[in-house]
Amino acid sequence: MTAPQSKASAATTHQVQSGDTFWIIGKKYGVPVKTLMSTNKKSSHLLFIGEKLVIPQTITAAEMDLLARLVNAEAKGEPYAGKVAVASVVLNRVDSSLFPNSISSVIYQKDQGYYAFTPVQNGAINSPADASAKAAVKEALAFRGMGKGSLYFYNPKTAKSTWITSRQVTVNIGNHRFAK
Known part of the structure; x- marks a missing residue:
């Protein structure tokens, strides 16, 4: 999957797989964990397999x-x-x-x-x-x-x-x- 070229580009999504954590997903896409959680309205680190997360583009x-x-x-x-x-x-x-x-x-x-x-x-x-x-x-x-x-x-x-x-x-x- 290629990263969007600018902040104005459409957001990427990620389907949670077994073993995924916010930290692993954040590292994969280069997105702050706090931003990832906030964007997806998460107050805990709990993730569910198959859940789709919005991956915001924070830098180009x-x-x-x-x-x-x-x-x-x-x-x-x-x-x-x-x-x-x-x-x-x-x-x-x-x-x-x-x-x-x-x-x-x-x-x-x-x-x-x-x-x-x-x-x-x-x-x-x-x-x-x-x-x-x-x-x-x-x-x-x-x-x-x-x-x-x-x-x-x-x-x-x-x-x-x-x-x-x-x-x-x-x-x-x-x-x-x-x-x-």
Whole structure:
């Protein structure tokens, strides 16, 4: 099944199979569990085999690809959990009043002449995303709104900014430190 190309496209439906959970369905389609439950007017996690769920389109295929390419470039060689966390940082920024309100605006944001993300500055974002980065984006989307609110990440071995190292650390994964 192909994903709709824009937010205006018709919603997809999913017929619940044995073993399905909101988490599994959310990861499959890249939809926040909270949004999936809300869209389907569910107040509990109970699902019934054969039940049809509406799968809302929360981001476009182009946004998903851009985010996956950023994750691929920023977290290459990092554990899968680190890739999910990098994608979550971008989504948390979109949801924060401190940052622009779209994935592309967050990724391409400039401050004092520099892009917020090194792969944008050096062109690495233009390389295709691998399967792991794409899966990490879908997982981050499913997890959206349930994490620790990280807005930043950095490598403590290479970070030169005293400002970034002063931020409240939320988690360490691989070579990255995540903070808010």
